[in-house]
Amino acid sequence: MRDISAEKSFELLVQWQCGFNISKDHTSSLDPLLIEHAHRLILSYREEDPDVDALAILGKLHMSRYIALGEKARGEWQTAVAMFARCLIYGGELPLPIAPDVLTEAASLATELLMLRDAEATDDLVLADRAVDAWQRINAVTPADHPDKADYLLMLSSALLMRRENMNERADLEEAINVGRELVQATSIHQSEHAEALHHLGHMLSMRFSITEDPADMDEMISVWEQALRIIPEGDGLRATLLASIGAELLRRYLGTGSPPGLDRFIATTRQALRTAPADHQYREGALFSLNTRLEQRSQKIRATEAIEPPPTVEP
Structure with missing residues (x-):
């Protein structure tokens, strides 16, 4: 030829x-x-x-x-x-219609794009854009009842967060949160994936709170993590992680408001986390330090309050 x-x-x-x-x-x-x-x-x-x-x-x-x-x-x-x-x-x-084999292969290729995030920094922006675009297109053609829909939503959210790391675009975080809400809806309340979706959404709300300091984000973050706790069985390692995360956020809220009930709630939650966490849990040492510090702080406040209160009057 x-x-x-x-x-x-x-x-x-x-x-x-x-x-x-x-x-x-x-x-x-x-x-x-x-x-x-x-x-x-x-x-x-x-x-x-x-x-x-x-x-x-x-x-x-x-x-x-x-x-x-x-x-x-x-x-x-x-x-x-x-x-x-x-x-x-x-x-x-x-x-059309798109064959299931095509969707599966497209998801595999899009996953490879995410795995290439360790490439040179000059290439990362291009790879991040491609990963986001790929997962957006995959999700756009994936039916809501597709067995892998939740996985595809999670990958899209992860791709958006990856691009945000590179470009620091607030819009990517907002879209990732919206996708996270869709992921929560896409998972059954009886499945472990639902708890993981709630955990993921709470993490992103925590990221946004760090930027906006909007109390509504913290309230929702703690709420979705508490929903996840109600689903996760006893003995699951994610329980300790979630309890430690809730404790950390309660402490952050207490430090911002100084509310004694907030301190009490932090102490109770962190104690529960330590009872649940194995000895080698990654958050155990930090949680124990925070708990001891705040217990001492609470004790000092109680002693100071007792010192300034007048003695009770004794009737003759």
């Missing part, structure tokens, strides 16, 4: 598609010249600069070949899935 450019190969594949759209003849995709053009186009593809038009036409060609040849050509279907999955995460057009 003559050494023609990838662009010429793309144009010839487009011509095949136009003819197929009229004839609907899948056997037309079995022309050996078409597969040579497809190979040339695949060789020219670069993941760092995805060509969604090429991905779409390649996916359609290999899907047509699979339909023409049947199950014996399973490799054609796998190639079509690979092309369509990339088309999905990079914003290309896809034939």
Whole structure:
């Protein structure tokens, strides 16, 4: 075959598609010249600069070949899935309905983008944008009753938080919180995933409180974590983590308001956390130090109050 450019190969594949759209003849995709053009186009593809038009036409060609040849050509279907999955995460057009295999492969590719966050700093912004875009597109086409919907929402939220780390965009945190609320709704109250979703939402509300210092964020954060505690069984390691987190936030609120009931609630919650946490729990040492410090503080306040109160009057 003559050494023609990838662009010429793309144009010839487009011509095949136009003819197929009229004839609907899948056997037309079995022309050996078409597969040579497809190979040339695949060789020219670069993941760092995805060509969604090429991905779409390649996916359609290999899907047509699979339909023409049947199950014996399973490799054609796998190639079509690979092309369509990339088309999905990079914003290309896809034939509908989207096959479950394509969604699964797209999620795998989008997860790889998140795992590349340790790349060079100059590349991180590009990777973060791609990860967010990919998970937004995946979630947009994933039905609410899909068994992996909750996982996909969690990954989108994580991608938004990752991009916020790099760009410090408040909008990413706000969107991550909105996705977190959707994740809470997407998980059943009888599933452990629901408790994890509540934990995740509370963490993001804590992040926003650190920026806005809005008491409503702290109140909701503590509320969702307490909801999670009601679901998590005794003995689960997440209970100690949540109790320690609630204690830390109660202490932060007490330090801001100076309210004695707030101090009492912190002490009670932290004591519960220490009773629940194993000896080697990562938060145990810090929680124990905070508890001892605040117990001493409360004792000093009680002693000071007793010192200034007048003695009771004794009736003759």
